[in-house]
Amino acid sequence: MERRNFIKIAPLAGLAGAMAPGKTLASAITGHTVNDTAAAGITDRQYHLNLLQRIATPVVENMSKGTLKKNMPLEKGPGYGLVVEKVTYLEAFGRCISGLAPWLALPDDVTPEGKVRKQLKEQVLQGIVNGVNPSSPDYLNFRSESQPLVDAAYLCQTFMRAPEALWQPLDNTTKANIIKELKELRKIRPAYNNWLLFAAMVEAFLLSVNEEWEPLRTMVATKKIQEWYAGDGFYSDGPQFSLDYYNGYVIHPMFTDMLKVLVDKQQGSKADYDQAIKRMQRFSELQERMIAPDGTYPALGRSMTYRTAAFQPLVQLALNHQLPEGIAPAQVRCAMTAIMKNIFEMEGTFDKQGWLQLGICGHQPEVADVYTSTGSLYICTNGFLALGLPAGDPFWSDPAAEWTAQKVWSGKRIKKDYHVNY
Template identity: 30%
Template sequence: MAGALDVPEDRRASPYTGWTREHWLAQADHLLDSVKPFASPSSARFELPGRPSVSGFDSDALEGFARTFLLAAWRIVADQGRGPVAEDLIARYSSGLAAGADAAHPEAWPRIPQGRPGQPMVEAASIALGLHYTREWLWDKLDTRAQGLVADWLGEFVGNPTWPNNWMLFQTVTEEFLSSIGAEYEESEILRGLDATEEWYVGDGWYTDGAGRNFDYYIGWAMHLYPLVWTQMAEGGARNDRALAAREVYRDRLRQFLERYFDFFGADGAPIHQGRSLTYRFAAAAPIWVGEMFDCSPYGAGLSRRAASGVMKHFAEHGAPDERGLLTLGWHEPFLPMVQNYSGPASPYWASKGFIGLMLPADHRVWTAPESPLPVEVADFETAIGPVGWSLSGTKRDGVVRLLNHGSDKARHHTTPLAEYTDAFYSPLAFSTVTAPDTEAEAWAKRVGNHVALIAPDGRVTSRAVIEPIGAAAEWGASRHVPGFEEEPGGTVRGVEGAEIETQTFVKEGAEIRVHRVTAPAGWTVREGGYPVAGPEQVLRGENEKLPGAFAINDLGVMSRIESLGGWTSAGVESELGANALGAFSGTPYLMAEHPGGTVFYRSKVMVYRLPDEGVDEGADESVDEGGEVAE
């Protein structure tokens, strides 16, 4: 079964990736063809193999329909509803809609729950979006009975609450579609999701996804995507004036967001490995395409194409989709320890959002402009997203991008400030395009990778829970937190009385100087970890007692190093098996010291980089300036 990798590359039009619109079409067709064997007889349910989600088998089968339907919708629009591919998809998903929405049909979807949030609400939004964009070829061709059944199923959303985050936008687009077909809807429910995003907007194009400081890729593939497509759905209707006015606001915010978003991708196309639902993979390309759709990208179309094709090609070359043509629960290959319990076998198909650019015609500038290089391919850079508390650092020599996190913690997501917890995809101090946190439960409980932790005399390790941002700018960032212990996994973190850790980071040319002002009881141990590196073979490791310092290097040539610049007394490497999404073997270098009590400064130099093909340049990082003055 052919996929994008079987299409000849065109290095003249795409000098960086070789990918063209034909590659995107081929990859979409490959994914859609590969799920056909798992469809029910009427194609209302797609029962894909894999671990079920917490929502159950029936919900997972609905998810298989809705999320692949979103991809099918973009693909139908790409061919303007004509030709064998589009016609086959229209027939398949028309049949599925009629059967799934019929409560009496053996392939019926689970209903949208009443009085509480439920997973069918998420899938309703994908179905509504797909129907909106394919209306003239699919919805308008459904018979009256099928239209009524689908409208009734979607209409169960009306009058019901959602979770107070991006889920509110699912209700916005679903009920806007209901309005457009003359079905029952509630205007206040359309608008309350849009109003909520105003409360979550923090500046520079960034939102928090609900209460707290929940910053991750959802901001691009949800918080920017849904409001802008809503303005298209509402245009010409009862909310036309609001939609037109809001579009300019949303376009400007997306433009600001995209000014720094291209910094998140390594030269190999890999996105920075941070945040939840990373199994959606190339959904990370969605806001790039939306910027082109709404003519608000701050840069040329060649950069948009290069970034989007780069991320798609990266995953295609690293096992996603797999040899069956399926997207699995993982990053490259299947890896359940990085997957949240709400994700089931079809959840990865929200990656369909990354194909939204297929709705742009073949003669659109994004498909005709030659690719231009990513920021990390142009020069070294240090940038920042102040409202989020992030500093970014990219190095041209190895194409690696790093993110220093002084502001995203997800500690109060859906909760009161008293119910704090840590999350492997938010709590660490740093992330990169070539590393991932150790997320297997026992490994994560050690809090080694990119954590500065206190270890109690009884061996318990503190968490970095609620992060209090101090500031972030190019080359610098700072935050503080109260280290504490989780009462149970994923539960409340109780702070250590009288303890506090304030961290400043200085970064230049990929070298990080980390300064920790640690206040803690006497007799406790302080430990800081560098970046975990992982690969399919045993990680090499080394220690230097004189510095002290340590390093770990994987079989792919990614090196993680940490060295003491003051305060630390010993070093080591923590090794894990089956803990990391990037490989079976992982290793994390770390520094340690016994804390004398009171307040003490600990300084370190941390690096993660890809070795040159010819081997280690031992002098390369010796020339890096070890930072300027440190504020004490």
């Protein structure tokens, strides 16, 4: 059996640029080979960490220095319809750190991983300060265009995922600046689709830090998302169903995160939250089955340039120890590792300076949508949420395991699938 040519990965103490992108699709990940990272002498966790570090460093390092606007490229999808300079920087930073947050929330330690985590956390914190400081060259736009509502929601999700690591350490002036910017977003009318959740996430975060909030926005989002449930784990994105990955990019993760805050603050129904988790589990069960034996998945629908963010529900459930019955943490780990290798080792996924480029697997600008720019791509970090689990968690420490499609297509026993009615 041919083995993949792995990228060379520097020790965790290194920073961005340590890895060079590969040139071919993963071809050695079959039903009989589930942990090819061993061939490179690294663990799956080390692979995920180095890759997340490579993706995130250009964004958070530049943001911490006030040079994001100076250095980040402004690649745009065909027919791009926004004012890129007004939206792409908050997109990049808010989306990127929302995926980093669970890992940055782990306790400090003196391991090589811990040292890198501490450095990136300091950069993220300084970047947050710069982003809401009107005197900073990287002061982010929350007040014009509609897009900032979207990416402010990811910033709020960051704080909700790591309050002790990324909210509490901020100085009072920065906190006040953030609250002020978030309340300005109320002037933006959300679209009648998944955008209702962005408005609701902002209000849920304000509630979580005991600030004045608008219950109507969370109530409307809750009622409409429930109304748009299409069945078998899928929500419609608005009144009309679209077959795409928005259940992964936005709907399941943000809906459950918002409901969790409402329940914790005694402002929402635990029954609503429990139902949303069950539906998210069903969706994730189907997602896991859609990962092919070689670690590819169907390229369909809008926003395919968001890459690994499509699998956010699956890894978020793993992070919270809520995976559906019959899905072992190790099979999710191995499946996600295979997906990451296919995407991020392909030549062209990164440019020569280490920034992500438009595409799914490599540089494919033709697949980008009219709202997609360089900053949009950093939502992919939300496929790395399981790094918030410590190295000793079974997700990382259990032996490699085959995912469902590998079992199916190598003639092994699997669990029968059937639709659900909740």
